[in-house]
Amino acid sequence: MPADVVTMDKIVSLSKRRGFVFPSSEIYGGLGSSYDYGHYGVLLKNNVKDQWWRAMLQERDDIVALDSAIIQHPMTWQASGHLEGFTDPLVDCRTCKLRFRADKLEDSQCGRKPSVHPGESEACSLTEARAFNLMFETTIGPVKEEGSTVYLRPETAQGIFLNFRNYLQFSRKKPPFGIAQIGKSFRNEITTGNFIFRTREFEQMELEYFVPPEEAEQWFEHWLERRVDWYTALGIRPDHLRLRVHDPDELSHYSRATSDVEYLFPIGWSELEGIANRGDFDLTQHALYSGQKLEYVDTATGRRYVPHVIEPSAGVDRTMLAFLIDGYDEDELEGETRTVLRLHPLIAPIKVAVLPLVRRDGQPELASEVYRELRERVQAEYDEGGTIGRRYRRQDEIGTPWAVTIDHQTLADRTVTLRDRDSLAQDRLPIDALADEIERRLRAPWRSPKLDS
Ligand code: GAP
Secondary structure: OOOOOOOHHHHHHHHHHOOOEEEOOHHHOOOOOOEEEOHHHHHHHHHHHHHHHHHHHHOOOOEEEOOOOOEOOOHHHHHOOHHHHOEEEEEEEOOOOOEEEHHHHHHOOOOOOOOEOOOOOOEOOEOOOEEEEOOOEEEEOOOOOOOEEEEEOOOOHHHHHHOHHHHHHHHOOOOOEEEEEEEEEEOOOOOOEOOOOEOOEEEEEEEEEEEOHHHHHHHHHHHHHHHHHHHHHOOOOHHHEEEEEOOHHHOOOOOOEEEEEEEEEOOEEEEEEEEEEEEOHHHHHHHHHHOOOOOEEOOOOOOEEOOEEEEEEEEHHHHHHHHHHHHEEEEEEOOEEEEEEOOOOOOOOOOEEEEEOOOOOOHHHHHHHHHHHHOOOOOEEEOOOOOHHHHHHHHHHOOOOEEEEEOHHHHHHOEEEEEEOOOOOEEEEEHHHHHHHHHHHHHOOOOOHHHHO
């Protein structure tokens, strides 16, 4: 595999410079591991979510959507096992006073040897590990003492299980069928870091796919394959993706089998998405704690059963980070190093930039006309400031796949040049054909040019 020029520092710096992601609360000195998404970050993140919804809802007819509350009845977390079991082993270093996850000492923020005090050669004197629950607690009601304790959801999945009965009634679905949701989750992580890879507030894209028990394994395999295909169809390089089977001792409390889709981040192979066979754990637990029957009854055969659940669960922020990393590239152009995000056009925040070559001779007026027409169809941007070279570089850095240039010839014959971010080819075509051509290219199969470099 050729050496990649990308580093996490370059991604952090590009993200801030170009308005993808900002450290949160910066004017107050920042808040550890909190990030705000800027204009291009929002557009990119929306594209990731749109593509996930498309794969779940538009391209299939066995999945329906949900948007459940962040705060659920507190019994939810007793039944789900999160109150008891959603913990990380926490150790304190008596020497440096920092806290670490006992099972992830190697990845701890200090980045140095676990047995060594950060920055010094003295050995870290670690306390015994104690279980630390990752759920954020808050209170419902105006008076803290009298209110009831509730939790910010640490996964969106439970909202789906709580609605299982509603969906049997309203959607009349018969297993196998799925309920999908995208939303924020919260975890009071001990060890955060690596930019938006692990934060305390993040978005998840989760599918709970309900199946007859005897079909669980087959559907588990189905989803492993589908999810890897989703990433590669959106241009993630296949040699930077792999599936890793969990060892029995690392399985979550609800899981019978889990495989992670891992991406080769600059920090090494790390989880992008977990695909779990949750068996009948959740529905059985909620039935027990709520006293409600959570089962499927086949009216034709009279068979009743608690469906088993296959769960592909991905992080939006982590997926966005993988796209930024996978797309990041540098090349030589006109004697300068060009930074370019080689994003799949469907993921790119801006699809087309409209640029008048000069700011006179009627070019800005005609360019504005072209821009207004294009933005009816795709996310477009108009830019007339600075040299044409600088404006191309700016669009390359935010991953815009195409740029339309309006020049003196355009005024004579209403043709423009369409520049391709990756091949740098410039095609001349009539203004009237532009929108159709851009949409055609947007739907065409795409392959990362980094695979051929
Ligand atoms: N419902 C199953 C579940 O939540 P998980 O493996 O804990 O499983 C699924 O989380 C995905 O959510 C992960 O693969 C990751 O992409 C994302 N994720 C989890 N914790 C995260 C965090 N602290 N920051 C960012 N993303 C996170």
